[in-house]
Amino acid sequence: MPRAPSSPRASPKAQATAAQAKDIDAQLASADRHCLDHGLKLTSGRKAVLQALLRRGGTAKAYELLADLQSGGASVAPMAVYRSLDFLVAHDIVHKVASNSSFVYCQHDHHRHHEPSFLICERCGSATEWDAEGCHAVVAQALKATGFAVHGIEIQGLCAGCAQTDKLTTPATRGNR
Ligand SMILES: [Zn+2]
Ligand SMILES: [Zn+2]
Structure with missing residues (x-):
């Protein structure tokens, strides 16, 4: 996936976004490591879903993530998003909140089962x-x-x-x- 070119003259707002992006990168790297350690694969599709969740501050509903992923014009199947979420939940990277059907990135020490x-x-x-x-x-x-x-x-x-x-x-x- 091509990355948007970064602007050389970053506004304060863009800087805040850059700091957030750094956090998100660290969280994605941590998830990557967790998967590697457990013989799992954080495929690009799963990573994209996780990234979309992190961009929403670590909590979102599945349809919101789908909309975010489709907003760039990409054709993303709802089923693919649900499967990726299932994977992330099964491996303790993301939790599912039963009472409001939302998904939450686990902030705990990555990623002991709890x-x-x-x-x-x-x-x-x-x-x-x-x-x-x-x-x-x-x-x-x-x-x-x-x-x-x-x-x-x-x-x-x-x-x-x-x-x-x-x-x-x-x-x-x-x-x-
Ligand atoms: Zn409130
Ligand atoms: Zn947790």
């Missing part, structure tokens, strides 16, 4: 991976009698940004509580 837990914002739809280790044990213990095996915990609520906006835009008109 059961991810998420904080999901009902307002903006963001899903943040959360280290639930202590909580996980408590929930597993509480559910022991049911025989239910806990794999991950997904908590719904408002992210800090949305909770703050909520406070500012909801004056105390709902009476006292």
Whole structure:
């Protein structure tokens, strides 16, 4: 795939983008290494999907990634994107968030297998991976009698940004509580 030529006179905004691009390159290299170490292949198609996810800040829905990949005029089959995501999820590079069907790049030490837990914002739809280790044990213990095996915990609520906006835009008109 040809790369866009970089401008010699970078604006501050372009510089920020260059820094982001550097991060993305590092994350792609890390995924590459992880695959090599495990005898897997990060094909160009899988890499393109991962790159699109990272460009969206590490969290996106499958259709958004498809749109991004197609935006350059390339013909990308939806099935190819889903298969690439399946691969990335199966090998702990990306997690799937069950309750909102989004995909999240794993920020953890690449890429030991773990059961991810998420904080999901009902307002903006963001899903943040959360280290639930202590909580996980408590929930597993509480559910022991049911025989239910806990794999991950997904908590719904408002992210800090949305909770703050909520406070500012909801004056105390709902009476006292
Ligand atoms: Zn993770
Ligand atoms: Zn939010």
